[in-house]
Amino acid sequence: xGGSFSLAPEDIVVLDRFFRSPWHVAMLxxxxxxxxxxxFFFREDGVFQKSTPLQFPLERRELTGGEDAPLPRRRGRDTxxxxxxxxxxxxxxxxxxxxxxxxxPKKQLRGGWVWLPLSFIFLLLGVLLGLQVALSMAPKAxxxxxxxxxxxLSVSKAEDNLSVKWNRDAPVIHSAQRGxxxxxxxxxxxSVALDTxxxxxxxxxxxxxxxxxxxxxxxxxxARVSVAETMEWKx
Numbered sequence: 632x633g634g635s636f637s638l639a640p641e642d643i644v645v646l647d648r649f650f651r652s653p654w655h656v657a658m659l660x661x662x663x664x665x666x667x668x669x670x671f672f673f674r675e676d677g678v679f680q681k682s683t684p685l686q687f688p689l690e691r692r693e694l695t696g697g698e699d700a701p702l703p704r705r706r707g708r709d710t711x712x713x714x715x716x717x718x719x720x721x722x723x724x725x726x727x728x729x730x731x732x733x734x735x736p737k738k739q740l741r742g743g744w745v746w747l748p749l750s751f752i753f754l755l756l757g758v759l760l761g762l763q764v765a766l767s768m769a770p771k772a773x774x775x776x777x778x779x780x781x782x783x784l785s786v787s788k789a790e791d792n793l794s795v796k797w798n799r800d801a802p803v804i805h806s807a808q809r810g811x812x813x814x815x816x817x818x819x820x821x822s823v824a825l826d827t828x829x830x831x832x833x834x835x836x837x838x839x840x841x842x843x844x845x846x847x848x849x850x851x852x853x854a855r856v857s858v859a860e861t862m863e864w865k866x
Contacts, residue, residue, distance in 0.1 A: 636661055637681055638672055646679060653677070653765030656757035666690055671757040675764065685757065779803060782860040784848050792836045793864060795846055799833030806852045813849065817841030842866035 638646070638659060646657055653674055660669045667689035672680050783798030795812065798804065810825035816839055823835065830850070837844075842865060849859045 636668065636670065636683075636686070638679055643679060654758050654761040656754070656761055658754070658757075659683075660689060671753060673757050673761045673764070685753070687753070780858050782848055782850065782858065784846065784860040784862045786844070786846055786862050786864040788864075789836070792838050793844060794834060794836055795862075796834045797848055797860075799831055803850055803852050803858050804830055804833075807850045808853075809851050811849045813847040815845040815847075817843070839864075 636659065638657065642657070642659075646655070650657075655674070657672045657679065658669055659672060660667060662668075668686060669689045670683040670686035672683050672685075674680075779802045781798070782801055782803065783796075785796050787794050787796075807827065807830050809827070810830050812823040812825060812835060814821045814823065814837065819840060825835075829835070844864045845861065846864070847859060847861045849857055851857050
């Protein structure tokens with residue numbers, strides 16, 4: 632009832648917890664100046680919109696082109712302008728049911744039934760729009776997984792040493808803050824810390840003592856985020 636016409640932070644928490652799929656939508660209803668307004672919100676790049684262009688009035692007259700039903704007045708006021716069936720409904724016990732004239736109830740019932748399919752159409756529109764956004768983002772996510780996180784780790788024999796190389800032009804290498812090269816050489820294990828300059832160099836030389844050596848390169852592009860790739864060399 633207060634603030635701007637947008638989803639509150641507590642609304643986002645509930646939506647992210649129980650409605651995480653890209654095709655999930657939210658409808659916000661708000662009374663403004665005696666009238667109710669509603670709008671649909673959907674995810675853009677995985678985040679719900681701050682504002683919505685899918686905004687519409689929750690008024691029967693605006694939605695169906697009909698007139699709003701007159702409201703009954705309380706007892707003790709001037710009843711000369713009251714609609715006849717409203718006066719009759721106040722004079723009987725609450726459990727009694729008096730049939731109203733045919734014309735006006737049919738008009739009111741028809742307006743209510745028109746709103747139901749209209750709201751379903753708006754909801755379906757939001758679902759389809761969210762699904763289209765999800766499908767358009769799927770190829771990009773797959774491409775990022777295969778290309779952006781590849782380290783290109785390789786091992787080759789160079790005389791009496793092993794030459795360990797990785798792709799220094801990889802995006803994850805450029806954004807890396809640090810790295811670690813873990814080596815398992817028979818029963819011997821060692822970890823080599825790599826700074827930004829060593830990662831940009833893209834290679835390191837290691838003298839092996841056994842015929843089977845395992846290398847594991849771990850890159851840390853962000854805090855609490857790591858990318859690893861493993862390679863095994865055999866004599």
